Amino acid sequence: xxxxxxxxxxxxxxxxxxxxxxxxxxxxxxxxxxxxxxxxxxxxxxxxxxxxxxxxxxxxxxxxxxxxxxxxxxxxxxxxxxxxxxxxxxxxxxxxxxxxxxxxxxxxxxxxxxxxxxxxxxxxxxxxxxxxxxxxxxxxxxxxxxxxxxxxxxxxxxxxxxxxxxxxxxxxxxxxxxxxxxxxxxxxxxxxxxxxxxxxxxxxxxxxxxxxxxxxxxxxxxxxxxxxxxxxxxxxxxxxxxxxxxxxxxxxxxxxxxxxxxxxxxxxxxxxxxxxxxxxxxxxxxxxxxxxxxxxxxxxxxxxxxxxxxxxxxxxxxxxxxxxxxxxxxxxxxxxxxxxxxxxxxxxxxxxxxxxxxxxxxxxxxxxxxxxxxxxxxxxxxxxxxxxxxxxxxxxxxxxxxxxxxxxxxxxxxxxxxxxxxxxxxxxxxxx
Numbered sequence: 001x002x003x004x005x006x007x008x009x010x011x012x013x014x015x016x017x018x019x020x021x022x023x024x025x026x027x028x029x030x031x032x033x034x035x036x037x038x039x040x041x042x043x044x045x046x047x048x049x050x051x052x053x054x055x056x057x058x059x060x061x062x063x064x065x066x067x068x069x070x071x072x073x074x075x076x077x078x079x080x081x082x083x084x085x086x087x088x089x090x091x092x093x094x095x096x097x098x099x100x101x102x103x104x105x106x107x108x109x110x111x112x113x114x115x116x117x118x119x120x121x122x123x124x125x126x127x128x129x130x131x132x133x134x135x136x137x138x139x140x141x142x143x144x145x146x147x148x149x150x151x152x153x154x155x156x157x158x159x160x161x162x163x164x165x166x167x168x169x170x171x172x173x174x175x176x177x178x179x180x181x182x183x184x185x186x187x188x189x190x191x192x193x194x195x196x197x198x199x200x201x202x203x204x205x206x207x208x209x210x211x212x213x214x215x216x217x218x219x220x221x222x223x224x225x226x227x228x229x230x231x232x233x234x235x236x237x238x239x240x241x242x243x244x245x246x247x248x249x250x251x252x253x254x255x256x257x258x259x260x261x262x263x264x265x266x267x268x269x270x271x272x273x274x275x276x277x278x279x280x281x282x283x284x285x286x287x288x289x290x291x292x293x294x295x296x297x298x299x300x301x302x303x304x305x306x307x308x309x310x311x312x313x314x315x316x317x318x319x320x321x322x323x324x325x326x327x328x329x330x331x332x333x334x335x336x337x338x339x340x341x342x343x344x345x346x347x348x349x350x351x352x353x354x355x356x357x358x359x360x361x362x363x364x365x366x367x368x369x370x371x372x373x374x375x376x377x378x379x380x381x382x383x384x385x386x387x388x389x390x391x392x393x394x395x396x397x398x399x400x401x402x403x404x405x406x407x408x409x410x411x412x413x414x415x416x417x418x419x420x421x422x423x424x425x426x427x428x429x430x431x432x
Contacts, residue, residue, distance in 0.1 A: 057081055128288075
């Protein structure tokens with residue numbers, strides 16, 4: 001391109017890069033700490049990632065000035081684009097996998113006894129007798145995609161002298177277990193406090209859309225068994241409540257592949273639309289419930305590597321097959337290249353990927369597409385394109401771009417295409 005025409009184009013690209021990077025900086029300034037409460041900023045983070053990668057890619061193009069006449073510069077440009085996409089994807093992984101949101105806890109969150117009293121009065125439960133209720137979770141284990149087992153301790157403040165065999169509580173989401181044997185009974189100035197062992201399995205519809213970077217909230221819903229009463233958190237049994245302090249669970253809680261992120265009490269109303277034959281309750285079923293929520297995040301590094309490492313090996317093998325594709329008859333005989341050999345190789349790789357994909361579907365049992373499936377979709381597409389590339393090199397009708405420098409275009413585009421598709425899938429799958 002003549003210098004006279006190159007200068008306006010360079011200036012336009014420089015202005016575009018500056019605008020994109022400025023948008024990324026402005027959007028990033030409003031995110032705060034991406035490793036804490038990240039979910040409210042997902043769309044803003046998408047703007048940061050997309051504008052940042054595009055802006056830096058344009059800057060790299062202006063500095064490297066790649067062109068067909070300088071294939072080495074094209075190689076450097078392909079490496080820069082691939083690296084930018086990988087770094088942006090890794091940033092989203094860490095932010096989404098580490099961050100959490102209290103919005104996953106149902107109902108109205110309360111942190112003090114005064115807040116709980118005001119919330120009950122606002123919803124018409126102020127005249128009911130409050131029963132202070134507390135718990136301490138010792139272990140937590142996901143026994144299935146929708147089941148979680150909790151063990152620990154449960155206590156209630158009850159009137160003095162009351163002969164209590166069972167606590168004033170029901171766990172509507174429990175599929176087995178519940179409150180076990182009495183653990184202690186102590187007198188208090190207001191009456192008595194009785195503690196029981198807790199061992200129950202809850203069934204809950206967890207959302208695995210972001211697997212393996214998903215965060216969940218385990219809800220322990222509690223109903224009062226006695227009419228005219230309402231369960232309230234026993235905040236006097238804990239230090240000043242802060243969800244990030246993870247009160248109500250043991251500091252070294254055994255949670256399997258999950259890390260505890262927050263704990264909170266909340267007040268909710270039922271939606272059963274029946275009073276279970278009890279006239280004192282509403283037919284709409286919107287009676288007061290006390291919910292203890294435990295926010296957990298999956299330890300994503302291990303499942304992420306378990307998925308990515310085998311796929312990366314397959315991607316490297318498929319990339320290597322591009323180096324044996326040639327139109328030179330001498331090189332064909334030397335490398336043993338044949339159309340059916342490469343297509344057969346691509347088919348075998350496709351079969352391996354599909355088996356791993358099926359294993360993922362069985363593990364998650366998700367109704368829709370989970371994020372990790374995009375890894376397999378991308379590899380399906382890339383393997384298919386490599387097979388088409390082989391067919392083109394042995395067909396009578398050739399495309400100059402595909403045949404440029406002995407299949408160099410496919411080798412240059414291979415990793416930028418994979419990493420760009422991965423970034424696009426990450427932005428749409430995790431942020432939008």
